[in-house]
Amino acid sequence: MNFDKELDARGLNCPLPILRAKKALAEVASGQVLKILSTDPGSVKDFAAFAKQTGNELLSTAEAGGEFTFFMKKK
Amino acid sequence: MDTKKMAIIATKGTLDWAYPPFILASTAAALGYETQIFFTFYGLQLVRKDLSVLKVSPLGNPGMPMKMPFGPKWFKSINWNMPNAIQAIIPGYENVATALMKQTIANNGVATIPDLRELCQEAEVKFIACQMTVELFGFEHSDFIDGLEYGGAATFFEFAGETDICLFI
Numbered sequence: 001m002n003f004d005k006e007l008d009a010r011g012l013n014c015p016l017p018i019l020r021a022k023k024a025l026a027e028v029a030s031g032q033v034l035k036i037l038s039t040d041p042g043s044v045k046d047f048a049a050f051a052k053q054t055g056n057e058l059l060s061t062a063e064a065g066g067e068f069t070f071f072m073k074k075k
Numbered sequence: 076m077d078t079k080k081m082a083i084i085a086t087k088g089t090l091d092w093a094y095p096p097f098i099l100a101s102t103a104a105a106l107g108y109e110t111q112i113f114f115t116f117y118g119l120q121l122v123r124k125d126l127s128v129l130k131v132s133p134l135g136n137p138g139m140p141m142k143m144p145f146g147p148k149w150f151k152s153i154n155w156n157m158p159n160a161i162q163a164i165i166p167g168y169e170n171v172a173t174a175l176m177k178q179t180i181a182n183n184g185v186a187t188i189p190d191l192r193e194l195c196q197e198a199e200v201k202f203i204a205c206q207m208t209v210e211l212f213g214f215e216h217s218d219f220i221d222g223l224e225y226g227g228a229a230t231f232f233e234f235a236g237e238t239d240i241c242l243f244i
Contacts, residue, residue, distance in 0.1 A: 019102070
């Protein structure tokens with residue numbers, strides 16, 4: 001998937017992946033896509049909840065070898 | 076849609092209990108909440124300039140696992156809980172426990188309290204210190220970080236009365 005910015009939140013634990021994502025989203029324009037990498041298993045539910053509450057669109061969630069990849073489109 | 080609001084009363088002054096208010100406040104701010112924390116009684120320790128005052132003690136805290144943050148896996152999984160009476164007589168026990176906890180925090184990619192507090196401030200979480208307890212405990216305003224407001228119960232209610240979430244921690 002194409003993306004405009006990448007955030008490496010691997011090794012970070014709650015609530016840091018969300019806080020870093022919020023910051024990274026502030027640096028892209030509306031409609032642009034942020035790719036997020038995380039190793040925090042809690043971040044799967046957290047990013048879904050974050051998207052629901054902020055109106056940013058979670059395009060996809062994937063897991064491979066304990067690593068999670070999210071694509072989020074800015075509102 | 077109106078902006079959602081959250082108010083927290085932070086009353087605990089230990090390293091472990093410093094986490095919930097700052098984690099919830101920073102996350103709420105990231106979700107777009109207007110957020111305020113009212114620091115009172117021991118919670119005032121969380122807005123001191125010097126955060127090294129925050130300690131954690133396993134003494135009298137049966138819920139706290141005492142595990143080593145280093146060594147091989149089998150060693151790390153040992154729980155070193157010992158009787159309160161023994162914990163109480165070991166000099167520096169609390170300092171050692173605090174150092175081990177800080178190492179565990181770092182090992183797990185959990186933010187430090189100074190970092191989380193700064194993230195809250197960057198996100199414009201409003202900090203209010205209880206003026207009555209500042210005086211009660213003999214603190215000076217110079218003991219605390221800049222950007223604090225000082226007020227009392229009425230100040231808290233002015234904001235708390237309009238919140239969607241209000242927590243006592």
